[in-house]
Amino acid sequence: MVSASQDYQPDPVTMVSYHRALAEHTDSLKAYATRLLGDSIAAEDVAQDAFLALYRHLNQVPTAAFRPWLFRVARNLCLDQLRRRKFKLCLFRDLQKDDDNPFVPADAGSARPDQLAETREANQAIEVAISELPMKFREAFLLCEVEGLSYEDAAAVMGCPVKTVSTRLFRARQRFTSLVSRLIKV
């Protein structure tokens, strides 16, 4: 653990921005980490670590850059975990439970049971399609297509040029459409 700037006390205005970021980006950060790691519990830890890191660096990160900064930190943490758990994941893949990722539909309150079942099935297919994308394409797809980051922010998160993001996103979309083509036709 890096204990630098622990004694820093943010000013109230910055704290308001921090709370807003906590409210707006926590879920999306967890979703991003979950789709990178394939593990919702570890993803929640990653999201928490990212917000902890942001708190410790509030004096260094501009308010407008909170979102890409958080995603960048989450990405680093995810890649670090993937690197360390590389073989562990392979060994215990079969033991993962389906209910690790509990299904929560976007509009669960107004849906009929058959619609819920259909949506759940579609969601599973989409998640599988995303998980089958190569890591570089998956990153671009998750950041731009799913989380809605701009190309510039995604480039900052991925540490590559904007043009590369554009190309990776195009490739990811091509593969994704072919992977979920059955769903699209339906």
Next chain:
Amino acid sequence: MNCSTCRYELSQCLDGRLPSGRRAIVMRHVETCAVCSAFWTDLQAAQNLTLRLAKMPVSDGFRERLWERIGAGEGTPAAVFHEPVPLLTKFRYAVTGAAAAAVILLGVTWARSDRDSPQRDPVAHSDRHPGSETVERRGPMQPTPEIGMQDASLFWEARPFTCELVAVESAKQLEQRHATVTAGLRRLNQDGFAQDAARSNAAVQQILRDADELRVFGGLLLDLRDHKRLSFTDSEVDADLSRAVKMLRNSEQLEGNLETIRTLVAPALNSGRLANVSRTIMLPPSDPREDGDVLMRLIVTRHDVFPKLFIVFGNNDEAYRDFGLTGNIFEMRDECGPVWVAPRSVVEAGDGRLRMRSRLSGQVLPGIQILTGRPKQGAAK
């Protein structure tokens, strides 16, 4: 517009990143191309699907746990700033490292071969027979055998230039000069020879020249003795040589005439032991490093002697012999690298004709053809 460009731009169009003019062009193509039209529809449908993706809310105690950690003063995880190194970068590092290692290895190998070569050569040469086709690589300074192994064999068989070689060559030349001076003195003493002024004068000048060269060779031998690179088995030879060199040095101060010869040159060289100097010198075991230092010093202090002892080929061309020099090419090293030399006594004893030819073109270079001594009858022209 081709379809692949159109599809790429459709992807950008989906994110609103295409300028309006370009967007119009792309859309016109989509209207006319069924494949691109289908792709555009699929892209939009896929985006709609991703919008329907399930939310992943954090657990209820997320915030509480976060504030607890913040309150406990927990620091930033180290992995936050642990940037992954791209594969290409890793590959680049590996290639750079391998190249650096190769360069270092080559440098070390070159340095070792350069340092070891003078020590290895005498041993290697002692087992080599003239005309043998066995070739031993002797380091990176060797000329490349572009003109064929047989022609280049002289250089492959070049021996190190040692104090022993210099001593032996000096002694040989000294003996030869002693013989010519003695013969000249004998002629001068013949009845009636002194009356022929022209012949007498020519003989005197020849004797003085030979005596001067004898002094130079004798001085070199004495220098080698002083540097402990040789000794005389007969101390009287040592004494006679020292005396002769000293007297001949004094003769330089006098006029070059018959009187000088009779008063200084003849007494200086009257010892018959000077005719057998080469048989009385004893050479210590050759030490390449010591030899190199001594030779370098002698080349500087007695630069006029070496051209009288050796024919220097330089280091840019490859020489080949027509006759009699196998095993008699030596490698002399100075600050500029190796220089190939041959003992003058060997060249003069043979046909005496050496040729040089360009390493690059392989053509004989008549401009630097060296002619010394007396060509043998029937020798190849």
